[in-house]
Amino acid sequence: MSAAVSRGAARAWALEHREEMVRDVMRLVRIPSVADPAGSGAAPFGPACAEALAEGLALCREHGFLARNLAGRCGVALWPGKTAESLGIFSHLDVVPAGEGWASPPFEPRVENGYIIGRGSGDNKGPAVAALYALRCLKELGAGLEHSVQLYLGCSEETGMADLVYYTQHEPQPVFSLVPDVNFPVCCGEKGILTADLTCRVEGSNLLDFGGGVASNAVPDRAFALLAGVPLTEVEPLLAGAPGVEAAAEGGKLRLTARGIAGHAAFPEGTESAIQKLAAFLAQNALVTGPAAGAMAFLAAAFGDAYGEGLDIDFRDEVSGRTTHVGGMARLSQGVLTQNINVRYCVRADQAALIRRLKARCSAGGFAVERLHNDPPCYTPPQHPAIAELLRAYEAVYGGGTEPYVMGGGTYARKLKNAVGFGPGVPDPAPLYGGGHQPNEGVRIQLLTNMIEIYADALQAIDRLV
Numbered sequence: 001m002s003a004a005v006s007r008g009a010a011r012a013w014a015l016e017h018r019e020e021m022v023r024d025v026m027r028l029v030r031i032p033s034v035a036d037p038a039g040s041g042a043a044p045f046g047p048a049c050a051e052a053l054a055e056g057l058a059l060c061r062e063h064g065f066l067a068r069n070l071a072g073r074c075g076v077a078l079w080p081g082k083t084a085e086s087l088g089i090f091s092h093l094d095v096v097p098a099g100e101g102w103a104s105p106p107f108e109p110r111v112e113n114g115y116i117i118g119r120g121s122g123d124n125k126g127p128a129v130a131a132l133y134a135l136r137c138l139k140e141l142g143a144g145l146e147h148s149v150q151l152y153l154g155c156s157e158e159t160g161m162a163d164l165v166y167y168t169q170h171e172p173q174p175v176f177s178l179v180p181d182v183n184f185p186v187c188c189g190e191k192g193i194l195t196a197d198l199t200c201r202v203e204g205s206n207l208l209d210f211g212g213g214v215a216s217n218a219v220p221d222r223a224f225a226l227l228a229g230v231p232l233t234e235v236e237p238l239l240a241g242a243p244g245v246e247a248a249a250e251g252g253k254l255r256l257t258a259r260g261i262a263g264h265a266a267f268p269e270g271t272e273s274a275i276q277k278l279a280a281f282l283a284q285n286a287l288v289t290g291p292a293a294g295a296m297a298f299l300a301a302a303f304g305d306a307y308g309e310g311l312d313i314d315f316r317d318e319v320s321g322r323t324t325h326v327g328g329m330a331r332l333s334q335g336v337l338t339q340n341i342n343v344r345y346c347v348r349a350d351q352a353a354l355i356r357r358l359k360a361r362c363s364a365g366g367f368a369v370e371r372l373h374n375d376p377p378c379y380t381p382p383q384h385p386a387i388a389e390l391l392r393a394y395e396a397v398y399g400g401g402t403e404p405y406v407m408g409g410g411t412y413a414r415k416l417k418n419a420v421g422f423g424p425g426v427p428d429p430a431p432l433y434g435g436g437h438q439p440n441e442g443v444r445i446q447l448l449t450n451m452i453e454i455y456a457d458a459l460q461a462i463d464r465l466v
Helices: 007-016 018-029 047-062 122-141 164-169 232-240 276-283 291-302 351-362 385-400 445-465
Strands: 066-070 074-081 086-092 110-112 115-117 149-152 176-179 187-190 192-201 208-210 223-227 245-250 255-259 324-326 330-332 335-345 368-375 406-407 420-422 442-444
Touching: 007 122, 007 324, 007 406, 007 445, 018 047, 018 115, 018 122, 018 445, 047 066, 047 074, 047 122, 066 149, 066 164, 074 122, 074 164, 086 122, 086 445, 115 122, 115 176, 115 255, 122 442, 149 164, 176 445, 192 291, 192 351, 208 245, 208 276, 223 276, 223 291, 232 255, 245 276, 255 276, 276 291, 291 335, 291 351, 335 351, 385 420, 385 445, 442 445
Parallel strands: 086 149, 086 176, 176 420, 187 406
Antiparallel strands: 066 074, 074 149, 110 115, 115 442, 187 420, 192 335, 192 368, 208 223, 208 330, 223 255, 245 255, 324 335, 330 335
């Protein structure tokens, strides 16, 4: 006979299975599952993502769940309930590129100081496994839910969510879903996400090459420029006033490199764009000629802040705070400089006006706006009855005094009906390792252990409610 599983029982189960959970997370982190847009056939997002999906579904089957591969784009593990209606947990197995600055190989995970270290450990393979263990906890302790529960494993969350679009076109959506890809307590909304390429022709200048960044949604921590006609001796005296910028002679040319501080585009506080730093150095010291001079001046000004001011799109509201923007990637090819932008705009912003102002600012700086994509915001009012239950489940472990929030990050919740972000992160004032999209990414094992208990409690409560 089925019965409710208490928090104490779930906590004890989670502690008992913690080491096993860690091993399972590391199985997934070993796979360098960066989505490849050139994938095809059974591996539409590339062979590494296909391997990660196969391994994730194998884990689900090993722990007693039905699992299906949906055309290589995503997978679903099912715990049948008393009805066909389902609750959902949506996680992803793809990761952003590793980038540089790692103290150890990013896809050779290790445990250190209570953390699992490796690309994807926190975003989002660790939470995916913890969600699986929450379902396993409920099943093994004899819980019986009215609703079925499906655990979704995606393969292109970091590159546009085409996986989830496929899912929503071919599968019935759950009646309510949780997305373990945020901080606790409850993320009830996400800002709009606007991306575009800003392009400028720079032929006829001494800028031979320029680039930086690894992903649209990551603040770039490396950038470089290759110049003609500028001797190293001219630049060396300038470097003392530009920490993080270096110069070297290279085959009769000058190579400049800049280092910044990487981070997620949605949370630019504490980051530093290497592209903006290098552009500002070039512009302030008049090291580039011709049209490239104006282009560098524009990049320096446009990304001199992270709150939309440089692009004339700054806006804030009481629901979601300030608009943010970063320039994730820059490239120079065939005389065209391309700077990608990633904007996280407020829930109540006028989207049409924002786009008009962006285009006007870029045009004035000599840049065209191309390949613009706008993903509107999502918002669930905090008064939704499910949110009260989620807050209660979280506060039973971490304590009270919390409120739902809106964030700049983009998760699967924005493309689902009746979905909110729910953990497993908590603010860490002195993190020992990097967060998602950063070098030395790590997740605290205790966070994942707590997530099992919280999700076991929350799923039972939502099952009774909806």
